[in-house]
Amino acid sequence: MPEINAFQKIKSLKENLGKVIRGKPGIIDLAITALLSRGHLLIEDVPGVGKTTLAHGLAKSINCSFQRIQFTSDLLPSDVIGVTVYNQALHSFEFREGPLFANIVLADEINRATPKTQSALLEAMNDRQVSVEKTTYRLPRPFMLLATQNPLEFSGTFPLPESQLDRFTMCIKMGYPDESHEREIITRSASASSSIEALSPALTTDDVERLQALVDKVKVDEDLVGYIMAIAKATRNHRSIRLGVSPRATMTLYKAAQARALVSGRDYCIPDDIKALSVPVFAHRIITAEHGAFDGTEASTAVMDEIVSGIAVPI
């Protein structure tokens, strides 16, 4: 049993984020789950629903550095990672870190950048390091990339390659706030930016790293591993899915389920952890038979729902 402290810390993190993201406890839980599973988050939604606020609030709450990169079609990899410049005083080349060197990075409208720039993120996301000219630079810990993409704008966008998508732990939708929360948001809007600024840290980066270590210790019953495999297998054999999920995806679901258990105040997984995460973790990774390059994840979400509702839960 992890110290009660851990659950309290997660609780206070949730409360802290709840101050800036109103009426979206599910989204907050998923974001924390992604953070604790050492994952990255892809937020797919229309502009103005609070994607940036979520990323910024998360950074503020864990008292860490935050960078925002606005992706555009002329953005170069060096603009993200950093460049090597010649230091005339020292007569040597030195590396100047790009905006990627932060604990929480918000890649806004990631699909506007060229595949070349998008790919520059692969190593960072997977290994939490970047390599420039034979030198590998370690990114700060914890490191989490939040990317947003607008599913409705097609012109001037480059769809994320599958390898990139596979590295995002989950893809979530913010969704519109309900009426009462929207009213509250409007009336508070004058002080909205200041409320983010006023957010006090709930955790330290050390706390986050300790919680991430605790996630690894969350117990997962072997039958639940079987459950994960059954879902993965179903995506690979489903007739309306062209590309099923990769082993990386099943590993990710396993880890995310552990994190969700901890976020829910348990030190063991239950089937609901897997079932609830199977759609956000798997849906963006599968390619449905009628999939168009610019389609959102709606079709694959529907297929995933259908798959999960047909797989027996081990009890």
Add this chain to the structure above:
Amino acid sequence: MNLNAYTLIVTYLMAGLGLAAISLVESIGAAFTLAMAGAAAFTLALNLKGRRIIPGAIWNPLAAVVFAFFIADYLAFSGSLIVAAGRFLTILLVLKLFDLARNRDFVIAYGIVFFQILSAAASTVSPIFLIILSLFIIGAIWAMILFNMKRDYQEAHPAEKGFPRVAFGGPFFAYVVGASAFSIVVTFIIFFIMPRMEFGFFQRKTLNTVKVSGFSDRVDLGTIGPVKEDPTIIMRVGINPIDKPDGLIYFRGMALDSYDGKGWSKTLKDEIVIRRNDGGVFNLTRLEGRAIEQSILLEPLDTDVLFAAGNPVSIEGPFQNIWFDRSGTIRLPSPPYSRIQYKARSILSPVRKDLSMPLLQYSDTSFLNEGPEGARIKALAESVTDGALGAREIAQAIEAHLKSSYSYTLNPNASAGLSPLDDFLFGSRQGYCEHYATAMAALLRAKGIPSRIVTGFLNGEWNGLGSYYIVRQQDAHSWVEAFIEHDGWVRFDPTPSAGVVSYSPSPVSLYMDLLRWRWNRYIIQFSFSDQRQIAMRFEGVGAGVFENLRNALLEKKTGGAASKFSPVAVVVVIVVGLIVWRLFTRKKTPSRTPRFYAEMLRTLKRRGLSRKPAETPLEFAERTGITEVKDITTALHIERYGGRRLTEAERGSVDAAMGRLKRSA
């Protein structure tokens, strides 16, 4: 549809089956059945609308009235217990359908249907009954399941008046059909294995007996004629196809020795009781020759005579003892009144004959001497047999004369004032088998040759599909037996071939009759000896398999070809091998579900709540909305997925929650 509607529909299905079964009982009346079906349909409309037209209290007195009617029906009108009981049960069922209020009423309705099926079983031989019975078994299972669900629901929700809407999918009905099919198969296995009682309770006096003529101690002339157009089936005689004679086959019934001018009677009192030997066989005579075996299914007749072809030598059947006389008549102690099955061995042309001396009555010529007719008959006999040498030639001459010189008709124009015999010989010169046979017997006796009249059945309709004769009332016949020296009693039939009923059956009717014959033979009359035979056949097969196997193995060892290796043995070895392999390789995966959770699922299932396979325990708990279920689910999480044993306190609270859950159910 709600639970009540399902229960109603299945109840009406059952009632329909009961009515259908009762309608199979002969002489219950189609009008009666239709009227009752109409009344039942009317009650269905009432019940579906939930309307009452008559208060419930009235039905019990009404049932008493119907019972009184039943007694009256039995004693005064139908006279048949089965028919009266069938009507009684049917009216009772319709009354009950008017009064389907409490759960008890449904049970009573099912009980009545059961008795309807039972009474139909006792009296019908229609193969359709088998279908009705199968449907009844399936329907009864549906009815019981639905009834129990309904009652449990009512007990769980005493305050509610209505019923929940439920949808029974195909699987529910399909599983029941599957289970029923299985149980029917098991029933059939038991049917063929359970030892048979020789006399069933329902076997006695259950069928309307067929009135037959010509098989009593006295037969007046003119009694067989009227039945010569009656197609009622008297018996079916199965014989081995290779034993089928090329010509006509005579089924002997009764032999009569004395003629008194009006009819024949049996005056000889030489009957002896024959008891069955250890093998269950009644041995009659010691004739020798090639015997043909007949399997005879005799309809219920009002005579105690048993029929058999040619000269019967032994009888095997469900009788305690039988009576047999020197003239070859076989009789039961009393008429059987029910359909009986027996086997008879007969010799059509004996090699060693029965040459016992004829008794006086056979050559009694007294009736010839009365009046001038006697002299005319004697004169006729002399003129017909002029030049014939020996008894056989005389008999053949008389037979030929009668065949050719008299016309066959079933409606002879009797001349007034003459005795039947004189009218036939000298008056109208027309008649049917009885007249021909009587005339021949008289002419033989005029020549001093002992003769007697035999009544029985001639040939009937051959059903090649099942290798049996269908013998009808209209096949009734009488012929003559004359005692020929060195040959014993020899059959002569002076009736011309016009007297033989000819059949041109359609294949369909033959096939239908074959079904009836098989149904009677293998279901209704299935006996202990049949079981013994089946067992012996299986024993033979089994022994054959092992013999083959042993031979094959021995041959293998000595290097011989295994060509004689029986395919049956190969299959047996493979099947046994597969079973053994399955037994040893099957991995056992015990359920890891904690017992308390499984128990909770069972408890909830009884209340109509069941977890879908793809539903997580938590989702299920949320769906039920029951606090106890949520508590138990939390405990399940800890023990099943958390891998930690529950503490005493947790265990206690689970038990408490379970207790509350059960009490509320």
